[in-house]
Amino acid sequence: MSANNAYSVVEPTTTAKTVAAFLVILYAFITMIPLFWIVITGFKSPPDSISYPPKIVFEPTLEGYCNLFTTRSRQTREYVESLGPPEGICDEITRKRQMVIVGESNYWPRFQNSLIIAFGSTILAVFLGTLTAYGFSRFKVPLADDLLFFILSTRMMPPIAVAVPIYLMYRKLGLSDTALGMILLYTAVNVSLAVWLLKGFIDEIPREYEEAAMIDGYTRLQSFWKVVLPQATTGIAATAIFCLIFAWNEYAFAVLLTSGTAQTAPPFIPTIIGEGGLDWPAVAAGTTIFVIPILVFTILLRKQLLRGITFGAVRK
Amino acid sequence: MSRSIKGLSDRAVAWWFIAPTIILLLAINIFPLIWAVKLSFTNYRANRLNAEVKDVGLRNYERILTDPDIWMAMQATAHFVFWTIFLQTLIGFALAYLIDRKFRSHAFWTTVILIPMMLSPAVVGNFWRFLYQPQIGLFNYIITFFTGAEPSSFQMLGSVDLAPWAIVIVDTWMWTPYVMLICLAGLRSIPDYIYEAAEVDRASNWRRFWSITLPMALPFIMLAVLFRGIENFKMFDMVMLLTGGGPGSTTEVASITLKREAFEKWRTGYSSAFAIILFVAVFGLANIYVKALNRVKQR
Numbered sequence: 001m002s003a004n005n006a007y008s009v010v011e012p013t014t015t016a017k018t019v020a021a022f023l024v025i026l027y028a029f030i031t032m033i034p035l036f037w038i039v040i041t042g043f044k045s046p047p048d049s050i051s052y053p054p055k056i057v058f059e060p061t062l063e064g065y066c067n068l069f070t071t072r073s074r075q076t077r078e079y080v081e082s083l084g085p086p087e088g089i090c091d092e093i094t095r096k097r098q099m100v101i102v103g104e105s106n107y108w109p110r111f112q113n114s115l116i117i118a119f120g121s122t123i124l125a126v127f128l129g130t131l132t133a134y135g136f137s138r139f140k141v142p143l144a145d146d147l148l149f150f151i152l153s154t155r156m157m158p159p160i161a162v163a164v165p166i167y168l169m170y171r172k173l174g175l176s177d178t179a180l181g182m183i184l185l186y187t188a189v190n191v192s193l194a195v196w197l198l199k200g201f202i203d204e205i206p207r208e209y210e211e212a213a214m215i216d217g218y219t220r221l222q223s224f225w226k227v228v229l230p231q232a233t234t235g236i237a238a239t240a241i242f243c244l245i246f247a248w249n250e251y252a253f254a255v256l257l258t259s260g261t262a263q264t265a266p267p268f269i270p271t272i273i274g275e276g277g278l279d280w281p282a283v284a285a286g287t288t289i290f291v292i293p294i295l296v297f298t299i300l301l302r303k304q305l306l307r308g309i310t311f312g313a314v315r316k
Numbered sequence: 317m318s319r320s321i322k323g324l325s326d327r328a329v330a331w332w333f334i335a336p337t338i339i340l341l342l343a344i345n346i347f348p349l350i351w352a353v354k355l356s357f358t359n360y361r362a363n364r365l366n367a368e369v370k371d372v373g374l375r376n377y378e379r380i381l382t383d384p385d386i387w388m389a390m391q392a393t394a395h396f397v398f399w400t401i402f403l404q405t406l407i408g409f410a411l412a413y414l415i416d417r418k419f420r421s422h423a424f425w426t427t428v429i430l431i432p433m434m435l436s437p438a439v440v441g442n443f444w445r446f447l448y449q450p451q452i453g454l455f456n457y458i459i460t461f462f463t464g465a466e467p468s469s470f471q472m473l474g475s476v477d478l479a480p481w482a483i484v485i486v487d488t489w490m491w492t493p494y495v496m497l498i499c500l501a502g503l504r505s506i507p508d509y510i511y512e513a514a515e516v517d518r519a520s521n522w523r524r525f526w527s528i529t530l531p532m533a534l535p536f537i538m539l540a541v542l543f544r545g546i547e548n549f550k551m552f553d554m555v556m557l558l559t560g561g562g563p564g565s566t567t568e569v570a571s572i573t574l575k576r577e578a579f580e581k582w583r584t585g586y587s588s589a590f591a592i593i594l595f596v597a598v599f600g601l602a603n604i605y606v607k608a609l610n611r612v613k614q615r
Contacts, residue, residue: 011418012417012418016417017417017418017419017420018419020414020415020417020419021417021419021420021421021422021425023414024411024414024415024419024422024425024429025425027411027429028425028428028429031428031429031431031432031489031493032428032431033454034432034443034444034447034454034489035431035432037447037454038443038446041446050449050452051452052451052452052457052467053457054452054453054454054457128336128337128340129337131332131333131334131336131337132333132334132336132337132338134333135329135330135331135333135334136334138330139326139327139329139330139333140330141330141334147334147338150341151337151338151341153599154341154345154346156546156595156598156599156602157345157349157550157595157598158549158550158552158570158571158574158591158594158595158598159550159552159571160550160552160571160574160575160578160591161352161574161591161592161594161595162345162348162349162352162591163578164348164352164355164362164578164584164587164588164591165347165348165349165351165352165355165588166344166348167362167579168351168362168584169347169348169351171362184340184344185344187340187344188340188341188343188344188345191337191340191341192341195337220326220329245434248436249435249436249437249438249439250436251436251437251438251552251553251556251557252552252553252571255438256575256579266436266438266439266553267438269438269439269442270438270442270557280446283442283443283446284443284446287439287442287443290436290439291435291436291439294434294435294436295431295434297434298427298430298431298434299427302423302426302427302430305430305497306497306498306500306501309433309494309497309498309543310498310539310543313539314498314501314536314539
């Protein structure tokens with residue numbers, strides 16, 4: 001509080017601020033410990049990752065990342081020594097464990113599936129959501145409130161409850177374990193969020209802009225395209241990121257409806273197995289890579305977060 | 317403002333804008349739901365394609381409501397939902413209150429605190445399983461470090477007494493920021509002049525908190541509880557990866573039971589009936605709650 005400010009009862013005292021800052025920062029540190037631990041576990045060797053007491057100081061290695069992306073097989077010492085010079089760091093690390101790299105693991109294909117399905121469903125959901133939100137925002141739609149509530153209510157169903165009939169339906173239509181099936185499914189889940197969020201954003205754009213444009217000779221579609229959409233860019237971008245995060249993180253449908261070709265990363269990461277149980281450094285490495293996009297998105301979204309998580313109910 | 321597009325009235329335009337979404341939702345949400353209702357009256361099993369499907373009337377529903385396993389699952393769910401909401405509201409509101417003291421760099425720390433809720437619940441469940449490992453897990457190590465307990469004397473995920481709390485801890489870690497964010501919006505919505513008036517009336521800090529802050533933030537707190545309640549009633553991914561419902565069935569929340577019935581025992585008809593019951597329960601409870609919420613808002 002600067003000296004030239006008038007005394008205000010609303011401004012907390014300096015002591016209150018210091019105590020609050022201390023407690024909040026303490027909480028932030030504690031809450032970050034699990035994430036910090038996962039990131040550093042990714043750089044541990046398998047024995048270090050399961051040592052007791054847990055090691056904070058250790059020799060960092062890329063073994064976890066190498067194991068994440070490759071499949072290996074154990075060989076005799078003579079065989080490993082008979083090979084030529086190692087190609088690349090992963091080759092070297094693997095040979096130290098008396099193993100050779102025999103191929104690529106499924107992590108990267110699963111990660112690609114996650115990208116395709118998340119982006120595909122986001123584009124579709126935002127496209128449909130923008131049209132629908134505009135429709136609800138600008139036209140007198142019969143039973144508008146009921147339809148909007150219907151759209152929202154589809155989000156209340158437990159995913160497993162819908163998964164049973166969707167599983168049967170997809171089996172009949174040949175959509176099981178296909179990217180298209182997952183894209184359609186995630187679009188259907190995300191479109192309710194997209195409609196509710198975007199309706200809020202479009203409601204905030206004054207109608208007068210379009211009316212003026214239409215008086216100037218624009219058609220309805222032209223004014224939607226050239227007046228409303230540019231104004232709604234922030235809202236559309238925020239909505240898209242929310243849809244992307246949902247599709248990126250989703251597990252229940254993914255684990256039940258995909259098993260191979262269309263499997264995404266979340267059901268895959270927990271199954272990364274090394275010799276003698278889960279390969280924790282590889283799991284941690286896979287988790288770290290998977291989580292980084294989310295961290296970027298969180299920072300981009302921080303101003304719109306509240307709106308997104310409450311379906312537009314709280315706008316600040 | 318009713319300028320039409322080449323012979324299309326505004327009404328027709330509205331229809332073209334809205335219909336695709338409605339059709340998609342009908343195809344991927346409502347049609348399967350109706351199908352599930354139909355299946356719930358049969359003894360259909362999705363893994364036996366050639367078996368005869370018999371109409372069993374309401375028998376599936378009767379059996380679910382009298383099945384002790386289902387009631388166990390409902391108890392596990394109730395324990396999970398109650399404690400997560402209780403802890404998240406308490407800690408979330410406290411954090412929001414502290415952040416609302418507007419200390420320097422509070423925006424930065426708020427963003428840091430928000431990170432856990434953006435992560436994939438499945439991935440979170442999976443890495444907490446690592447933190448909860450007996451002996452080697454970081455969580456167990458920290459607990460033994462501060463309490464002096466034997467490191468091998470307790471297993472967060474393997475013990476019948478601790479496992480239900482293990483899932484509550486992870487959910488609270490993950491979703492407290494969510495409640496915090498909504499509460500913060502509530503606190504910021506209280507206009508300054510009310511506090512100024514309280515100052516004129518010489519109301520104590522304590523009194524100010526109970527008569528202004530809490531009642532005015534209450535609709536927001538209730539909204540956060542609604543969202544968390546619905547989400548945690550449906551909880552599947554995080555618990556599935558953390559405990560898989562175990563040990564025994566101590567953490568088998570409703571969605572996990574449903575998954576077992578539907579995709580492991582393949583009792584499709586029976587599990588459809590359970591799905592319908594769950595859906596009706598969420599929907600009904602949410603509706604009643606929203607009515608209460610609106611009453612608080614209008615006060």
